Amino acid sequence: MSDLAYETEHPERWSPEQETEVLQALRPVPRISIQAFCETEAIADPIERAAQDRRMAKAHLKVHMGGIATAIEFYQSAATPNLIILESRSEPKELLSALGKLAEVCDPDTKVVVIGHYNDVWLYRELIRAGISEYVVAPVSMADIISVIAGIFVDPQAAPLGRTIAFTGAKGGVGSSTLAHNLAWAMSRLFESEVLVADLDLPFGTANINFDQDPAQGIAEAVFSPERIDEVYLDRLLAQCAERLSLLAAPSTLDRPYDFDPEAFSQIIDTAQRTAPLVVLDVPHMWTGWSKTTLARADDVVITATPELANLRNAKNLVDTLRKLRPNDGAPKLIINQSGVPKRPEISVDDFADALEITPLAVIPFEPQLFGKAANNGRMLGEMDRNHPIVQTINELAHVLTGRRELKPKKKTGLSALFGRLTRK
Incomplete structure (x- = not known):
């Protein structure tokens, strides 16, 4: 897992026009595997929509219903992908404890994004120590999801695409x-x-x-x-x-x-x-x-x-x-x-x-x-x-x-x- 964690803008601040502008500025995501574990349809829906976007055409994204506990059980017998997206409504201490258990079944180079429901500074700091790639506060939009993934996997130093x-x-x-x-x-x-x-x-x-x-x-x-x-x-x-x-x-x-x-x-x-x-x-x-x-x-x-x-x-x-x-x-x-x-x-x-x-x-x-x-x-x-x-x-x-x-x-x-x-x- 990487060592960066931060909060994205809340999507309710974005109009449809602004969301389109955000998407147009993003570069295509490379060929990676992504699995998401969601507790609510409100999070699963924008992730599924993101999977259909042309900027995600090379990536393989699969959405599962169920949070961190489901992910832990799933990876007991399955290899972890390049990126795991997790939704959790747990309180901060419970969330950190569950992530510790997930780390035991994750490959060291797998990146993890957490979508949580607590806007807590202490939690951010602890997630940094835990090695989470990014923490996003719900609700999220489809543009948020693609922005998060592109931010992790698209090299900002690479030459711009035509x-x-x-x-x-x-x-x-x-x-x-x-x-x-x-x-x-x-x-x-x-x-x-x-x-x-x-x-x-x-x-x-x-x-x-x-x-x-x-x-x-x-x-x-x-x-x-x-x-x-x-x-x-x-x-x-x-x-x-x-x-x-x-x-x-x-x-x-x-x-x-x-x-x-x-x-x-x-x-x-x-x-x-x-x-x-x-x-x-x-x-x-x-x-x-x-x-x-x-x-x-x-x-x-x-x-x-x-x-x-x-x-x-x-x-x-x-x-x-x-x-x-x-x-x-x-x-x-x-x-x-x-x-x-x-x-x-x-x-x-x-x-x-x-x-x-x-x-x-x-x-x-x-x-x-x-x-x-x-x-x-x-x-x-x-x-x-x-x-x-x-x-x-x-x-x-x-x-x-x-x-x-x-x-x-x-x-x-x-x-x-x-x-x-x-x-x-």
Whole structure:
């Protein structure tokens, strides 16, 4: 057991917005085993919710009902995990006595967190002597639990992790990849920050074309050789697209099938985060184990859709699913692209937004000349016409997605009649 003990902030002082801010500042917890022994549902519930958070995706957490006595009996015949979380309503002296008995069946390197119901200075001092990793006074929130675990197992001296922004389309051909690439380019130019683009569409990726690159190696070498992945190896696979923009390109060939398990890209993304402060993930329009995992664990998800019915249905499914997969994060971001195609009937922006209950970050008009010339020349939109209104919109989006500016939400008017038609049986 370690030798640090202190009290966290009481969660009743946190609003939902503040709790979200606390969670967003936390780094992912490493692969550790955690077992919790709770006496009340009020403590078990936030711990179980914490287990579902994306920051805990690598950790294995199991909740048992029953306090310290149950833990002592359990570990008589079971190995202790990396971390034990204990709830106790016992008075201070009884608590210390029970912890002494627990220490007899605990491995020396197991860390212990106690959630107690007594705010007592004497108790804190005694817990320090007992070697408890941390003491938290009930009630606790889900953010408290993750903060406690991260505080113990995440090295504060480690290099900061890059932020991941995953782009995906509600349908194929809606321009998600084009926007992802142009926004990555804009971020690298506007903020003079290193940006890494990972094209995850191995058979049909377009990043190499859009950036006018033909690298001999790329993401395929990484995903098929996971045992070799580290910062040095990843750096060898990167193509330099601009002064501060690098690309992990897709092979864009059909010489083999690209079937992956759900964790196939996790190590690559983790390594990329240690390489650049901004990592843009170009996720193809598909629903597989690995695409679901990638979207669920990204810091931000941006959905691109065009204003028509199939896009609305797919976007609604994506938003609802991601809200369930990421219950402690904000809703996915939405960009409506290719608006105003001549003679094409379209769903109004207000109806589209009301159905999803999301205010779009931007509505980008249909502009085939600008996009077509850029694509055919392997250039970014900003390189073709830096003063074009769409380029200015992309620059604004870059500020919003990196947290440098906030989107001012419009007042919601309720779900549209169109959404009613979608959900009607």
